Amino acid sequence: MKVAVVGATGLVGGEMLKVLAERNFPVTELLPVASERSVGQEIEFQGQKYKVVSMDDAIAARPAVAIFSAGGSISKEQAPRFAEVGTVVIDNSSAWRMDPTKKLVVPEINAKEITPDDKIIANPNCSTIQMVVALNKLHETYKVQRIVVSTYQSVTGTGKKAVDQLMQERSGQEVTSQAYPHPIDLNVLPHIDVFEDNGYTKEEMKMVKETKKILGDDSIRVTATTVRIPVVGGHSEAVNVEFEQEFELEDVYRILRETEGVEVVDDVKNNVYPMPKDAHGRDAVLVGRLRRDETQPRTLNMWVVADNLRKGAATNAVQIAEKMLQMGLLQA
Numbered sequence: 001m002k003v004a005v006v007g008a009t010g011l012v013g014g015e016m017l018k019v020l021a022e023r024n025f026p027v028t029e030l031l032p033v034a035s036e037r038s039v040g041q042e043i044e045f046q047g048q049k050y051k052v053v054s055m056d057d058a059i060a061a062r063p064a065v066a067i068f069s070a071g072g073s074i075s076k077e078q079a080p081r082f083a084e085v086g087t088v089v090i091d092n093s094s095a096w097r098m099d100p101t102k103k104l105v106v107p108e109i110n111a112k113e114i115t116p117d118d119k120i121i122a123n124p125n126c127s128t129i130q131m132v133v134a135l136n137k138l139h140e141t142y143k144v145q146r147i148v149v150s151t152y153q154s155v156t157g158t159g160k161k162a163v164d165q166l167m168q169e170r171s172g173q174e175v176t177s178q179a180y181p182h183p184i185d186l187n188v189l190p191h192i193d194v195f196e197d198n199g200y201t202k203e204e205m206k207m208v209k210e211t212k213k214i215l216g217d218d219s220i221r222v223t224a225t226t227v228r229i230p231v232v233g234g235h236s237e238a239v240n241v242e243f244e245q246e247f248e249l250e251d252v253y254r255i256l257r258e259t260e261g262v263e264v265v266d267d268v269k270n271n272v273y274p275m276p277k278d279a280h281g282r283d284a285v286l287v288g289r290l291r292r293d294e295t296q297p298r299t300l301n302m303w304v305v306a307d308n309l310r311k312g313a314a315t316n317a318v319q320i321a322e323k324m325l326q327m328g329l330l331q332a
């Protein structure tokens, strides 16, 4: 299968190439796309060298699938051009997520919604993906009514420039890469993406809106505070979730152990709980610190950690392509 990776030289794009290779996705020809300044640069995939090509050359080659991670405005502009030549686009940016004509897919939850007419599929925001993977089966069993979530997000979520800022600050070098309006090392920024008129950030509102769309339930109330911390390896989330039905903690453990994509990491007596350093490079969503909220009924506290570049982006996108292949919606 001819596969284009748009944003191939970026953090998500690099992870995408790793995941495609690891999962033996049937790539016969790779078309790595990046900005004009990278055209001609060589990248390696499955032991072979490939030259970065321009957007126009990639479209002219009519790949079966194009996986985008080059930012929202590029997706908005270029995804329809690929779709026009028959390419299925799986898009990692926020450009199409809330478009009512586009599916927002986490394969374990709603891949069955994809139809042959869907040519642009949206991959959700990283912080939303890991939360809904952890909550989906509990929602089916007990029905989620309200979620209060606070995030502790890795700098890898902002791309290469942000990782460089952290590393330059940490090593005492001159900071030439400024991704945030403040220092990030030895600091915490309660600010991810831009502020909206209601005082929330766009990242917070993504969690609110995307959760409802993916779980297919507009009645779920979500309130979020999203925070950037000087960490690489993954995003962590403190999730407080109120259900309609009463639950037993032992049933919650059982359901989570049986949930596809989830790994329960919870043995506090031995100081075992999910941490970004353990999620790094893995596809599983790690869940731990399970406990009842003692201040109100039917409410659970949990700690959810995942590698934002893997399940939060690249792995989820490749899993969408795999599902579409199984469903006969992708032709070689």
Ligand SMILES: NC(=O)c1ccc[n+]([C@@H]2O[C@H](COP(=O)([O-])OP(=O)(O)OC[C@H]3O[C@@H](n4cnc5c(N)ncnc54)[C@H](OP(=O)(O)O)[C@@H]3O)[C@@H](O)[C@H]2O)c1
Residues within 6 Å of the ligand: 006, 007, 008, 009, 010, 011, 012, 013, 033, 034, 035, 036, 037, 038, 055, 068, 069, 070, 071, 072, 074, 092, 093, 094, 124, 125, 126, 156, 157, 158, 159, 160, 161, 308, 309, 312, 313
């Ligand atoms: N990081 C995450 O956790 C995460 C998770 C989910 C989704 N995303 C989304 O994925 C996208 C990329 O994120 P990232 O972290 O990988 O950023 P990044 O490391 O900054 O990489 C950006 C990529 O986009 C390419 N690019 C920039 N301008 C372009 C243009 N005009 N035409 C074609 N390609 C262009 C860059 O190519 P050059 O090397 O040539 O500049 C590079 O390959 C964003 O939309 C982000 O919101 C990121």
